[in-house]
Amino acid sequence: MAGNTQIDPKTEGGLFSFLHGVVGMLVATSILLTSLVVLTYLAIDTQQANATNFYKINQDLNGLKKNSPENYKMRTNVKGE
8 A cells, every 4th residue: 555646536636635624714714704804993093092092291301311201201191190
C-alpha cells in the first residue's frame, strides 16, 4: 500500500468530504464576521465615550514641555469632577 496514490471512494473524497468543507468554511466565515461586528461595536462605543470627555487646562500652556512626564499635571479630566 505504500506506493498506492489512488483515492478510495468509500473512505476519502465524495459528497461528505465536500459537505464538511462547506460547513467548515461557513463556520470560519461566521466566526470572522462575528468578531468583526463585536470589535466594531466596541470601537464605536469607545469613540462615543471619549468624544464627550473634555479636559480643563490647569496652568499656562507655556509650561508644557515636549516629552515630559509632568505634562499630565497641566490638565484635569472634566468628566471625573
